Amino acid sequence: MSASKRPRSQARRIGLIVSLSVAGLLVAGALGIVIWSQVGVMDAEAGPLGSVRSDDRVVVSDTGGNVVMTPASGESTVGLVFIPGAKVQAEAYESKLSGLVADDGMTVVISRPWLNLAFFDPRPLSDFTSVAPGVDSWLVGGHSLGGVRACQLAPDADGLVLFGSYCANDLSDSGLPVLSISGAEDGLSTPAKIQDSRGMLPADAEFVEIAGASHASFGDYGPQAGDGTPTIDDADMTAEITASVAELVARL
Template identity: 45%
Template sequence: MTSESSPTARRRTASTRRRRVRAIGLGALGALIVVIFGFTLWANSPYRADRTATLEVFGNPAISVSTVDEGVLLEPVGDAAATGEQVGLVVVPGARVDAWAYLYQMSGIVEQSGVTVLITRPPLNLAFFDLRGLDELTTAAPGVERWFLAGHSLGGVRACLMAQDAEVEGVVLLGSYCANDLSDTGLAVLSVAAENDGLTELETISDTADLLPGDARFEVIEGANHAAFGDYGPQSGDGERTITSAQMREQLTALLAELVR
């Protein structure tokens, strides 16, 4: 028997292999930890809401703002409160965008039309990590009788998925599109695009239009960019914005009001 085939040699070879496998495993685990840590850090550093825009909503006597388990709730107060049948709108934020960043843009529909708005707060600031259905969100406002779903960017894709299995009257896409087929649902759909959107291009919205009902309404807000649907500053890769936040709010409020009526 040669030394290479002796029991001692075989044990040494097996031990060497185990050390190599252990080293490879530890290296892979270390790399995975680094990736997870990096992803978590990235996801938890969202685009923050503009303080001035947010404070303007908090100072509006016609709107009540509260933090609830389901998200951020905006309710009409006093003369702005809805009369008769109450309407609600659930808004799903775009990827890594602070929920509070949508407060000002969504406040117009609350003040002028008495609509209750719930802005969700997804885990890790990413809509696809929020697996709650519409019925788990509308508990924030049990008095609301009719619900619509809205979503910005990635949030719109998530809203479309939610709408497929929910009792909802319509869907609003804000610089977004559907990845699933809603063409036979009979839902009222409003797609609002931004002229200078550098992240969700008008061509993409056009290419996916066949996934929406035939009577879906398509609107483009001139001078707006992707980040104009919220108030959180410039976003990497986006186009130029040439309208003010107040002008954006005015146009968006008019479009939303017409849909919910």
């Protein structure tokens, strides 16, 4: 082999080693994200979940990989696509959203985000609304990180509901009916953060702050690190959510 060919051969070997190293780092990074997304998932508490499953006014099914709650009787014309917070099991929201179904006759579709994180879920709103084709009007909403994702899907919906959350994209000129429900004791999506992001929403957006509610009060998955201490009980929290959303539905 001539001396002139050795540098090129060596360069190819170095290039191959670098490419394999980069590919290995990417694979390791992706694997790390997958493993991390499955660790520390907050499961639904058995008591509240059992109360929904035994409520003869609410029908719960697993449809299209989503938790779907529909009224046992009557026609449902308004629906809510709800996106869970990061690493929170979809079923953990059934009880707090059950009043919308039992009392107001709504259909509620709770998604199961990819990798338990709404940030990684690129599916459009239609993937969730298609499970209930009889519903005429759709709200989209979510808790915490799920609310951030709901804001991104909101232009395809008839209204937006934020549960202990706020938008990262600007919807101020969207004309959408918007409801922001927050907790006075929320240690994560604090009242200050909710107010600071108010400019991202339409001027006529409604803001409801629930006294005694923490970040975890919007679901039933136990306490959450960094959160405040809730003083509201589950029944009152469910009633507050139900009444507030009913007011938004009246605006559709």
